[in-house]
Amino acid sequence: MSELLVKPSGETGKVIDITPESAGWRYVGFALHRLSAAQGVSAVTGDREVCLVFVSGTGTVTAGGQNLGPLGGRESPFDGKPAAVYVPGNCNWSVMAETDLELAVCSAPALTGRAVRVIAPEAMSQEVRGKGTNTRYVTNILPETDGVADSLLVVEVITPGGHTSSYPPHKHDRDALPDESYLEETYYHRLNPHQGFAFQRVYTEDRTLDETLLIEDGVTTLVPKGYHPCAAIHGYDLYYLNVMAGPRRVWRFHNQPEHEWLLGG
Structure with a gap:
C-alpha cells in the first residue's frame, strides 16, 4: 500500500492517527475517533491547536474548563454542515458521545494564546466551485478569512458522482508568496x-x-507536495475533510499550466 494512503486501524476508538512525525513533515496532524454512545475521548493540546469536527453524530464537549454542551447532530457527512470547536494550545478538551459519533481532530502548531470557540454550522460559509462535471460544494470550517486560528485551515468538500475535484490540478508546496504558499494537507x-x-x-x-x-x-x-486532483466515480458521491497548515496561514496555489485552460470560458 502507498505510504500516502492511511487506512483505518479498526472499527472503534482512534482509528486514524497521523502526526507530523508519522507523516514525515512539520505541521499537520489528523486523528479520527469512532465512538459509541457513552464513550469518550480527552486530550491536552500542548503546543498544538486543534479543531474538533463532528463528522457525524452528537457529543457533549468540554474545553478549557467550559461546558460547551451537546454539538453535532448530522447523520452523515453528506447531511448538511458540521459543528466544530476550536481549541487553542495548552488546553484540555473532552468529548462524550451521545450517539454513535465520528469525531475528527485536526491539529497544527499553536503560536499564540487564543480562546476556545464553538464554530456553529450557521456560522460556516458555503460556496460552489467549478462548473459542469467539475462542480463541487465547499463548506468553510476554518477558512483563511477567519482569524481565529494560528495555523489551521479546515474545509469540507462534497464532489458529486462523476465529477472531479481539486481540479484543474493545483499545488501549494513552495513558500513563495504572494504566488504560492507552502501547505501540507490531509484528505x-x-x-x-x-x-x-x-x-x-x-x-x-x-x-x-x-x-x-x-x-x-x-x-x-x-x-506532502505536488498536484492532487480527485475523481468521483458515477453513482458515488465523494466527501473529504481537508486539513492544511504551513509556516504561514495563507492558501495560495499554483495551477498546473497545461491544464489551466480548463478554467477559461
Missing part, C-alpha cells in the same frame, strides 16, 4: 453509498512523486 475521504470508490493522484512536476490512489470509504490521503 479524509467518505463515500455515499459507502461501498463506492474514487481516485486521487498525487504527483510532482518532475514525476519523482507520482502515485494514483484508490480511494475507499474512510481512508486518508497525505499530500
